[in-house]
Structure formats: C-alpha cells, structure tokens
Amino acid sequence: MNKQTEILEYINKKISSEGYSPSVREIGKAVNLKSTSSVQYHLDNLIKKGLLSKKANLSRSLSNNKRNKTFLSVPIIGEISAGSPLLAEENKIGEIPVVEERYNKDLFALKVKGDSMIDAGIYDDDIVVVDKNIEPKNGDIGAFMINDTEATVKYLDTISGKKYLIPANKNYENFEVNENTQPVGKVVSLFRDI
Amino acid sequence: MNKQTEILEYINKKISSEGYSPSVREIGKAVNLKSTSSVQYHLDNLIKKGLLSKKANLSRSLSNNKRNKTFLSVPIIGEISAGSPLLAEENKIGEIPVVEERYNKDLFALKVKGDSMIDAGIYDDDIVVVDKNIEPKNGDIGAFMINDTEATVKYLDTISGKKYLIPANKNYENFEVNENTQPVGKVVSLFRDI
DNA sequence: AAATTTTTCGAACATTTGTTCTAATTTATG
DNA sequence: CATAAATTAGAACAAATGTTCGAAAAATTT
Known part of the structure; x- marks a missing residue:
C-alpha cells in the first residue's frame, strides 16, 4: 500500500476508535517512519490534496475532510x-x-x-x-x-x-x-x- | 448554567465543529476559568460521572462518552x-x-x-x-x-x-x-x- | 457565626508535540 | 549508468499541554 494512504487510513482508524487525532510521532510509529519529518512530508502532501485538515502548531488537530460528521x-x-x-x-x-x-x-x-x-x-x-x-x-x-x-x-x-x-x-x-x-x-x- | 455542563457543552461544540478536542487552557478561556487546575477539577468530575473520557498525559484526547463514533x-x-x-x-x-x-x-x-x-x-x-x-x-x-x-x-x-x-x-x-x-x-x- | 465543602487561582514542572533544517537514502527517469 | 526527483532520517528548538501542589476565595452547611 501507498505510504500516504496508509497514513490516512491510520488517522481515520485512530480517530474513529479513540475519538481523537494521533500525533505526528504516533503516526510514524504506526506506519514505520522513524523520523517525524518524514511523516510531516506526507501530511503536507495529504493536506495539499485536500484529503486532510489540520491547524498549524496545534497538537492532535488532524481531521479527515471526507468523513467528519459526527x-x-x-x-x-x-x-x-x-x-x-x-x-x-x-x-x-x-x-x-x-x-x-x-x-x-x-x-x-x-x-x-x-x-x-x-x-x-x-x-x-x-x-x-x-x-x-x-x-x-x-x-x-x-x-x-x-x-x-x-x-x-x-x-x-x-x-x-x-x-x-x-x-x-x-x-x-x-x-x-x-x-x-x-x-x-x-x-x-x-x-x-x- | 452549571460550570460542569458548560464545559461539557463547549467540548462537544469544539469537537463537532473543529474535529478535535480542545486543550485544558482553551476550555478555561471559553468558560472563564483563569487557572488550568480549575478546569482539571471539573474535568475530573466529569470523568468520574462517566460523561467524559480522556487519556492521561495526552493532549487533546478528550472525547464524549455519549457520542457514538461507530x-x-x-x-x-x-x-x-x-x-x-x-x-x-x-x-x-x-x-x-x-x-x-x-x-x-x-x-x-x-x-x-x-x-x-x-x-x-x-x-x-x-x-x-x-x-x-x-x-x-x-x-x-x-x-x-x-x-x-x-x-x-x-x-x-x-x-x-x-x-x-x-x-x-x-x-x-x-x-x-x-x-x-x-x-x-x-x-x-x-x-x-x- | 463558625465550620465545612466546593470551587478557583497561580505558579512551576516534565512531557508531548509540531516544526524546521540539512543530509542521507531510495526510487524513478533519461 | 548518470541525473533528478521523491522519500526518509536525525537532531534541535520553541511552543503547547497535562499535571500537581498549596493556598485563597466562595458557597454551603451546621
């Protein structure tokens, strides 16, 4: 699987099971990326694609654009x-x-x-x-x-x-x-x- | 309104509008509590009552128990x-x-x-x-x-x-x-x- | 009015966390 | 194979954040 979609799916899973967004480091651990900046790299791409939202400098503020309704x-x-x-x-x-x-x-x-x-x-x-x-x-x-x-x-x-x-x-x-x-x-x- | 329910409602509103939990300090600002420990005090009570969940030491990990994520x-x-x-x-x-x-x-x-x-x-x-x-x-x-x-x-x-x-x-x-x-x-x- | 409980405050501390920069590594391309 | 692009790594930093402690203030009870 593509790393980007792997990350997106992990975020979705985490939010729906725990109720809150994972941190950058948690994502890295989950998808086998040892550096936080590697994760950031993919997050930036996902945001550019419009698949993800997040507030700058704000912890655990990721949210999926496609399935956000509660x-x-x-x-x-x-x-x-x-x-x-x-x-x-x-x-x-x-x-x-x-x-x-x-x-x-x-x-x-x-x-x-x-x-x-x-x-x-x-x-x-x-x-x-x-x-x-x-x-x-x-x-x-x-x-x-x-x-x-x-x-x-x-x-x-x-x-x-x-x-x-x-x-x-x-x-x-x-x-x-x-x-x-x-x-x-x-x-x-x-x-x-x- | 009761401070506790005021806090609970703010958390709900924040999660549903932004997609992620507020921080302790954001809650304090929203409900007019100047100390973070005052907020903690109410959060603890809400958790004891079973109305709220959160992970220890984890930022923005609040989630409403009544809210079904499934x-x-x-x-x-x-x-x-x-x-x-x-x-x-x-x-x-x-x-x-x-x-x-x-x-x-x-x-x-x-x-x-x-x-x-x-x-x-x-x-x-x-x-x-x-x-x-x-x-x-x-x-x-x-x-x-x-x-x-x-x-x-x-x-x-x-x-x-x-x-x-x-x-x-x-x-x-x-x-x-x-x-x-x-x-x-x-x-x-x-x-x-x- | 006094005692007790509930609520709020302020400050300090240890982590967690997002961000940034440069370099290394891998993968794709000509 | 050489080059460029995409991806990953590592380290360091500043800010955000949850937690704790003791004391003050407010509300409630006795």
Whole structure:
C-alpha cells in the first residue's frame, strides 16, 4: 500500500476508535517512519490534496475532510416494563444514529408494534423517533403512554370537541383521550429495515 | 448554567465543529476559568460521572462518552445529472448515518420521488438505502437505473417468464426489464422525516 | 457565626508535540 | 549508468499541554 494512504487510513482508524487525532510521532510509529519529518512530508502532501485538515502548531488537530460528521445515538425503547419509567435502561433495546444538527437530549426511539398506523406508512417493527420537547398537536402523529405501561403511536385529533388517538387503519377504533393517556412527544422521523 | 455542563457543552461544540478536542487552557478561556487546575477539577468530575473520557498525559484526547463514533455516513443521491455516474459528487444532496456493522463501501441512499411504492410503505421524499453489493432478486425491492439518467425504486419479479419492475400502487403499470434497465442494488432500509 | 465543602487561582514542572533544517537514502527517469 | 526527483532520517528548538501542589476565595452547611 501507498505510504500516504496508509497514513490516512491510520488517522481515520485512530480517530474513529479513540475519538481523537494521533500525533505526528504516533503516526510514524504506526506506519514505520522513524523520523517525524518524514511523516510531516506526507501530511503536507495529504493536506495539499485536500484529503486532510489540520491547524498549524496545534497538537492532535488532524481531521479527515471526507468523513467528519459526527452522529449521536438515541436509545430505542422496546417493551416497557410495568412501573419503570419509559426511558429506563431496562427498556432499551438498541440505538439509532441521528445527525448532530437534529440531536437534542429529549429524543428517543420506539419500535412500533402492529399495523394500526399502516395507512400512514408506519409498519410493524418500524422504528419511530420521538421528540419529547414537542407536544403533539391536532393532526400530528404522536407517541402516547397509556396507563404508564404501554407506549402507542397514533394520530392525535379533535372530533366534536373531544380528543382522540386515531389509528391509520380502518380495522382499528379511535381511542378517546382520558386521564390515563399521557402525550409523550411528537414523532419526527422513521426508520425501517427492509 | 452549571460550570460542569458548560464545559461539557463547549467540548462537544469544539469537537463537532473543529474535529478535535480542545486543550485544558482553551476550555478555561471559553468558560472563564483563569487557572488550568480549575478546569482539571471539573474535568475530573466529569470523568468520574462517566460523561467524559480522556487519556492521561495526552493532549487533546478528550472525547464524549455519549457520542457514538461507530456511525458512518452514506451519501444521499438526488436527481441524476444526465451522463454523470450515479454516485458523482454533483448528484449528492446530503448524508445519512449508518451503524458501522452495516456499513460497506457500496452503500448509498436515494431520495424517492412520487408515490409509486406507496403500498410498500415507501412515500414521496422518503430516503432509501441501497446496497450495490446485493443484486435484487425476485420479490425484492431494488434500485434500478433507466437509460442511465433516472434512478427508480421498484419491486422486481418475474411474470410468465419475463422480468418486470413492479410498482406498489395500482395506478402505475408494470415495466418490463429491457437492455436500458440496469439493476443498481437492493433496498435495505428506509428513512423518513415526518 | 463558625465550620465545612466546593470551587478557583497561580505558579512551576516534565512531557508531548509540531516544526524546521540539512543530509542521507531510495526510487524513478533519461 | 548518470541525473533528478521523491522519500526518509536525525537532531534541535520553541511552543503547547497535562499535571500537581498549596493556598485563597466562595458557597454551603451546621
């Protein structure tokens, strides 16, 4: 392999595994270059090619131009154990990546069970991302807790003055919002494995 | 705001904007702490709380524990400029995160236009991830290039010996596969903003 | 008000680190 | 083979950086 690409790959590996850039000397050790100036030589070339960025005189400031985006993970909540809070660790069944611009502390994801929202394009086993910051309004798809034990995803709407959770499937009935129905947040995005 | 969270947020901001960790002194300057040891004091606490990681004696080695580094980005392809290869930079309209275990070099994403796959739960403006490594088989949903200028997402199936691209919408017609139809890959997952 | 805990400061120190310069070595080129 | 170009090495330097210690200041508790 080319020394330059060898260096670039080592930098990528280091950043993604450790979370920070290697130093010039670490690079040299990793790719068998005994002199720091040899490493500098290749770094300069990589920077000229636009493949790498770095701040002058600044330690461990290398960053890959091609893959720089950071993603944050949001927990996926599965079945909710009776009595445990929704976001309890025991209910977590996985993680889903979210782009940083969209991330906030009140995001979480739910695995949808059943076909009650199929006409909204939400299928069994789909994963929906819920923002607890946003209270679902009429017409929104929201996540709701029923009796503190079950999370459900439905349309919210008002019919003749009463609020209902409304499935997107003719085979299911509307459910009138009562004191055991707690809005959790608005559904903002959806993932599916095909 | 709490000094500790102020520091944590500054570190996050710095890493995501610059691509590398700030130094102790940079943190101090950012959050108005005149002594490096004051910063150390808070860093130690953050590490004890498990919110932060760092290597001893190593400059700019801070990394956020909540931040998952195992996500990689896959390009989203929009409209395909005539004559340009599918994955050309000019066709790229964004990026989408993919968990590392699932990542491979032949993944890319397409923005779906129209409602021809609506009965498969794929809606207008949905984004589907395509794996060029997997050739779509009968019954699969695949991405296909037509005349090298248009990418389309359809079911693939064989009807009385002939291969067809089959929409999931009664209002659209099946399309017989011909020499201008190139399979690109299999659709493996789906994203939607709601 | 006194005692205790938390937080901040200042200075000093040992390393780490990026940079630069010149020369040696290897590789490609005519 | 001779020459030029690309690559590597070694050493030295200045700046950046993490760490530690004791004391002061501020906030909290008793």
